[in-house]
Amino acid sequence: MELDLGQVRAFVTAAEELHFGRAAERLHVSQQALSKRVGKLEDSLSARLFDRSTQKVELTQVGERFLPYAIDALAAADAALASLKETRQTVRVDVLDERLAPMQLVRHALRRVEDLPIEVSMRHGLPNALPALHSGEADAAFGRVHSLAPREIAELEHQLVLLEPLALLVSRDHPLAAADSVALTSLRDVPLWAPIGGAVAEWAGYLEEFARSWALRVDFSGPSLSLDHLVDDVAARPDVATLVGGRMQLPPTSRATVVYLTDPTPVYPWSLAWLKGRRHPLLATLLDAFTEGFTWPRDVWLAEADRTGLTA
Known part of the structure; x- marks a missing residue:
């Protein structure tokens, strides 16, 4: 028997959320499609992984035993794919608009890092860039991270690069x-x-x-x-x-x-954000270039939500 990683990912996400609607939103698929993937996985395993009712979703004992192995399988698959990437593979970054500060940071990085293989896109906001991060069309995106919903923030890693x-x-x-x-x-x-x-x-x-x-x-x-x-x-x-x-x-x-x-x-807080588990090999180089000389300026106003995790 061979496991379908798409079905395994659907199971793990549903197990983390214990709510098929939220899990479907995280994977950017319909709830029906998510249920179908989980159902096919249960059929292939000849075991029920969830107990579902109109009030709640719970893991069965089989589901609880299977979950840690499923997580390990996904991590191994993601690591295997990451190992195939060359360190000079093009990094694709969303900058919102060519006149805004992120584009200036990209230009600075190009001057600082010789032959930096970078492509930019402009999707008009971090929420609009999230589907591209999930699909792999973009590797990272600029934006105001703490304007997102908590479940969206939980899917990301991010670093503050500029207080404009x-x-x-x-x-x-x-x-x-x-x-x-x-x-x-x-x-x-x-x-x-x-x-x-x-x-x-x-x-x-x-x-x-x-x-x-x-x-x-x-x-x-x-x-x-x-x-x-x-x-x-x-x-x-x-x-x-x-x-x-x-x-x-x-x-x-x-x-x-x-x-x-x-x-x-x-x-205004500009952060660079990327999907958890999908850190491009050139991301560290980019972050070094973007944050070169970054210091927390004195006597500033910053919205309380944007101060989350920061120290002045």
């Missing part, structure tokens, strides 16, 4: 355009506009939490079509300011400019 200062984007005709910086407490007197309709969910959530924490009145109305569209809109409106990552690259012909926030400086 938040800044005001204003027209060059805006009253604050000539300022070197603006105190965060002064923002209560500044008309703020940050369209989040269709924006990257983790960024929209960060802005809403930031506004609540500092009792800011922010107009979140309007569609977020693209960064270039936002810059053009702000450049044409000297009556409002918007919030952006301070390292966002502006078009060279833009009539907008960036003014940094201080006392404290709000920061």
